[in-house]
Amino acid sequence: MTAALKSVGTGPLARRSFLGLGLGAGAALALTACGSGSSTSAAGGSTGTVKWGWALPTSWDPIFSSAGWDVHDLSLVYAGLTKLDPHGTAVPALASGWTYNAKGDEITFTLKPGLTFSDGSPIDATAVKKSLDRGRTDPKSLVSAQLVHVAKVTASSPTTVVLSLTQADYQIPNLLAGKTGMIVSPKAFESNAAGLATQPVGAGPFTLTSYTQNAKAVLKRNPTYWDAANIKLQNFEVYPLPDASTVIASLQSGQYNVAQIPGSQVAAAKAAGLEVQVIPSLVVAVLDINAAKAPFDDPDVALALQYAIDRQALLKTQQFGYGTVSNQPFPPGYVGHDPASDNLYPYNPDKAKALLAKAGHANGLDVTLTTTAAEGVPEQVQAQLKAVGINAKISVIPLAQATQIVYVQHSQQIFTDQFAGRDSAAQAFQVLFGQQGLMNPGRSTPPDLLAAVAKVSATPLDSPDYPTVLQAATALAVRSMPNVFLYTVPRILARHHSVSAIPSDLVVQRFEGVSVG
Template identity: 30%
Template sequence: MRHLTLAAAIATAMLTAATGGAAAQSTLRVGLAEDPDILDPTLGRTYVGRIVFASICDKLFDIDADLNIVPQLALEHETSEDGKTLTIRLRPDVKFHDGEPMDAEAVKYSLDRHREMDGSFRRAELTAVESVEVVDDLTVQLNLSAPFAPLIASLTDRSGMMVSPKAAEELGDQFGNQPVCAGPYRFVERVQQDHITVERFEEYWDAENVHIDRIVYRPIEDSSVRLANLQSGDLDLIERALATDISAIRESGNLELAIVTELGYQGMTLNVGNGAAAENPLGQDARVRQALNLSLDREAINQVVFNGEFFPGNQWVSPQNQWYQESHPIPERDVERARELLEEAGVQTPVVVDFMVPNNPETRQVAEVIQAMASEAGFDMQIRVVEFATGLSEAEAGRFQAFMLAWSGRPDPDGNIYSFASTGGPLNYGRYSTETADAALNEARTATTFEDRKAAYAKFADEWLTEGSVLYLYHRAMLIAHTDRLEGYEQRPDGLVRVVGVTLE
């Protein structure tokens, strides 16, 4: 026994020496509701991907708890009087994870990549930028075709994430498999559907405020399993806890709950022009879409599925948001009027709809409630459950008629609507397209006052909320549950998980 104990002690000492004291390192284990898509900020489009990006890819700007825009990689900015030139001054002595400098040349490279790369989902967010010029090592100038109100807000998200030009050129289309950015953590490895590991970057510009050595992100689609892993101690933090689990989390004794109202929305995207699947009554007749809309009781969905903890809605921003269009309040359920609209449209009932639904327990339950409600008005919502990434691919290809799809939201309303409703918008899966909608959306982008922008959105809402390709349903309370050993954690309205300044006891 003495020999075995001595051998074990020696082995432990050797392991500790070989790993540089790894036993004392801290690892934050985060449970995600889905596996992220590609880890390339130019090509990424998922909320869980943004959570991972928050640790590895700093942005030019960030937001604080009150949605104020604050510096990150940039220190300050200045807009010319005509609104067509934006000058950004950068933080000095910042390095990418490969040791390359994060300077003005790198910013120009990253912004041009976002604007010009094939398949970029950032292009619509930077459409007004005509060119990017290097003024000096720490100053860039963005030249715009017209004033562009949402620009700085766009730079608080993936459009403002900077990538190492050297790594991007060397890796090419494989960059998303080994991203190199300038965030507090560097990418280590990814095993699809299992985990993503990142480690503390010692040369981070704010390294003294990074206290956790490693983060492991684990995709666990079942919300109940995710919570069980948190309760057992196998996870330290989970995103999107169930509303029905709020009481259990609060009563646990060793868990804490952070709650904010999401900036985005939960809704149903309808295929009105994306291939053969749009050639049906729902896709071709706005009266049928309105009938489906009127068949739904949003407050009942909130009560039945979410214990009344979420917020019914009918627009791309919540009713509490300053950009909400009060002239279009949440419609009351009206099954009789829904049936009348179907009769006016001359369609045969039941109207059969291929209803694509991501494989998430809450989302599936919402879909089942919608199915039951809509059936009373003359719809047969045939639920087709898919993995989330598969659903996005199906949506791009037009292989759906209705798709339960969420958007995590942006500080500026343009980020919640332009890419979804403008002609050619990268997230316009329903392929809605009219000149009048485009004109109103572009007017909202170029107007320089809140009043003028909201008036432009009012014109857009008059069309979009009666004829458009998204039925908005509700806005979530973003529920982030974590162990009480995690100290200093602050939840911001964008729902992302930030760990700078946080410690794990």
């Protein structure tokens, strides 16, 4: 399996990626620390309610969601033609299968018959076409850039959808497994498109029954979901990210029975009798550098930043050692990881100083380090930069305005972030390095990198050449683009012993087979 993850370092998600990248007061199945609250569903078997301390989405409408991390919540209520298996490889979902033509510029999906959206309307080829076309053509769509290779969507029969492409692109099945390919009910967006922001209508494993922004989401099992037999939970609740100082107590009290925790809380969680799972992910901490803004328009200054950062120290302090030092966007073992780039930028303050002197900054320079929270990574990075003569002033901006300020206005020099990974490797390149990539504030991409990414898309995923082609693109990207990758950030989930093991999904956290007893 070419996209399989063989081995990945472990570590927590210490803070929320906004790219990337938050229930229920009247719930009848509230759990306590003693594990009460199990029930028997109509489908049979002990189920209950998962109460997930995690995050709430920026929008429940997938084409307007502005955070890569939203995919975990959105996957509860939406389904796509495909989904990703635990290793990140596309497998059938609403579609039973797909085929490419000989040139690779046309892909035909065959839909599973008889499926419906949560509003009862049919999931047929016309509905799929309308949903995908909305993502492609809505003027405010945030997924349209990912669908740029789709020239036309055709419903050639009630169960056949054909995507005509502008060029060969074998990444489409992976691409459509995430937010970009989530199928939304046309009945819903044709009657009240704005309402989807808080009232999603999809065909996922659950349906949203109530939602309080920034507070909680309450969902119930969707009996018409295509894989409903593997959804054991009757109810699901999602809460904002718990505070690190109170998350263990909240798990013990029953406020949550599953929650994300930072590495600093792992020992306490285990001591409290909680189960702890460290789940590999595609998340990586990164400093986004605007190469169009002085002083980083000088390649030597941008390169000096790479050597000025002590990634191992950051990993130890910020992650408590959970994760791996990284110089690239993909984790060890993933098909896109380039082993030759593992130690590309070792900590070398003397080399950083020499590069700054070469660029005419022997006496130092001043920069602004923009962040949404001053404590943690920004403060430690500030101290490391000061050691080589870079005086970084920390500027804190509101999380809700970060996308606009950093990636639309392109007004900041350095921004601390986490890249939440993408379903398609080519999509990850587009977001990070593309000329219109959201996380490429400099909006410049070398022609040879554009060509390398195009070659990735044009190479079948099952080709023996695919790993080499993809890794070559990774190697070129990390040597020609200014992004400063820091360390991998796996998920750390603590759970009450009444909750069964959570699947170890690489890209999107899923809950098939999970039960509460």
